Amino acid sequence: MPRVADHDARQGQITDAVQRLVVRHGLTAVTVARTAAEAGMSVGLVQHYFTAKDEMLLATFTRVNARFTARVDELVNRGEGEDRTIADMLRQALAVLVPLDDVRRAEFLVRLAFADQAAHNARLATVQRETLVGIRSRVAQAISNGTVCGEVAQGTDAADQALRVVAFTEGLALHAHIDPDGTPKAAILTALDEQLGRVFTGTCRRARPGR
Structure with a gap:
């Protein structure tokens, strides 16, 4: 060992x-x-x-993606322990994708650099695709859970909404990277809240009083 x-x-x-x-x-x-x-x-x-150098780059890309995915899982687990709403947990988790501090900025730069290489490298493209699918899957599951609990309206297409939410978040991340001064953190979080508010329109029936 x-x-x-x-x-x-x-x-x-x-x-x-x-x-x-x-x-x-x-x-x-x-x-x-x-x-x-x-x-x-x-x-x-x-x-x-x-x-080979390609093996080293593939391992780096894989580890960076695994690292921020693990942080998303940690935030969700912590939120469940604190009895937060699903919308609030999802907001915190999605914010991991946006370069709002040095750690997230570094990870975003790495993902951005590898995205260009992935267009011409099948193995990097596979990691990129699997990571994106995993993120959308987590968001879709959160939306489905919201439907069960009452935060999301019945009949909502979880996969469709997850696609929109993740694409919106990645757009915010790119704007924050290109024009950080013109894309302040408060505006980003407000925009994310508004986007999630279009999906999470109700209140969880299991929420504790006062939450």
Whole structure:
């Protein structure tokens, strides 16, 4: 087990180094040698864990997507424990996709850089597609749960609304990236609330008094 843990830790150290290089200089600046220097290890050690640059990039893209997906799950679990409304939990979860702080900004830059490469790389495109499908699936499930609880009107097409909500959120993320001064955090969150308000129009029947 320690050997497996060390392997994962080393891979994480390398992919974190790739992410930092992408954020600072862009994807084209990433090389095995620069990654090794950034990670504080030898080129040979990097090549021990990743035999090709493409493997290293694929692992980085996969880990970045898995990281923010895990944060979404954590926010939802915490919200359920605090008995928050589904709309409120979903708002918090979707905000993870928007570059509103340094962590989310870095992740967004990485996803943006890899999106261009994914257009010409089938393996990166698969990770990109699976991540998007996973996000839409989580949103659709939240909307379906809202229908059961009373926050969402009966007969609402959860998949259709999830597509609209996620696309809207990604649009906000792109605007925040391109024009951060003209797209303040308060305006972004208000726009997200209004978009969710079109779907979550009711009150959960299981909500505690005073919530």
